[in-house]
Amino acid sequence: MARFKKKGKKDVPAINTGSMSDIIFMFLFFFMVITNMREATLFVRVLPPQATEIQKLEKKALASSIYIGQPIKTSMYGTEPRIQLNDQFAEVSDIQEFVEKERAARNEMDRPLLSTTLKADGEVKMGILTDIKQELREVGAFKITYATRRGKKKE
Numbered sequence: 001m002a003r004f005k006k007k008g009k010k011d012v013p014a015i016n017t018g019s020m021s022d023i024i025f026m027f028l029f030f031f032m033v034i035t036n037m038r039e040a041t042l043f044v045r046v047l048p049p050q051a052t053e054i055q056k057l058e059k060k061a062l063a064s065s066i067y068i069g070q071p072i073k074t075s076m077y078g079t080e081p082r083i084q085l086n087d088q089f090a091e092v093s094d095i096q097e098f099v100e101k102e103r104a105a106r107n108e109m110d111r112p113l114l115s116t117t118l119k120a121d122g123e124v125k126m127g128i129l130t131d132i133k134q135e136l137r138e139v140g141a142f143k144i145t146y147a148t149r150r151g152k153k154k155e
Contacts, residue, residue, distance in 0.1 A: 043077075044069035044084050049122035050151025057145065062113050064102045065147075066095070068128060069121035081124045083132070092128075095135040115143035 046069045057063055067084040071077035083090050085098045103111055116136055120129060136144060 039065060040067070040084070040087050042067060042072070042084070043087075043089065044071055044082055044121070046119050046121050046147075047123075048119065048147045048149050051148035052151055052153045054148060054150055057115075057117075059113070062106075062110055063115045063117045063145065064099070065117045065119055066098075066132060067119045068124050068132070070123070081121070081128055083128070092131045092135055095132060096139040099136065099139045099141050114141070115145055116141050117145045117147055119147040 044067050046067055068081055069084075070079055071082050071089075077089070083092065083095075085094060090098065099116065103114060106114060118129065118132065133144065136142075
């Protein structure tokens, strides 16, 4: 019987990197499509109260958010609940101007569909929420929603 001899070591062929850039750009586009942009940097702690009867907003783009809660940096801003509009602290009297700016930034067809979402911490007293609702009424922002988290139904 004959024996077969190997004539030397065979080199491993180099990996073709021609399509590497295509793969990287596909990943880049994929992550760009699935990523949500953050609305605002939160300076207040917001843990919404629990609720059982929850409806999801259909058009979140048409909702302006008002955050109410205790400041995260309590050493700087104290422990009293504060109002945050976009990326800054505000007072109750600033809400009318905030709503007017939000309306002006939207398309004229979308203005009747605008709503205001109150994202309040569960520990916030109702007095500050009532003051905010009064300001919203004065400016004509009657569509108000409350942000909540899903709770268990009591039986």
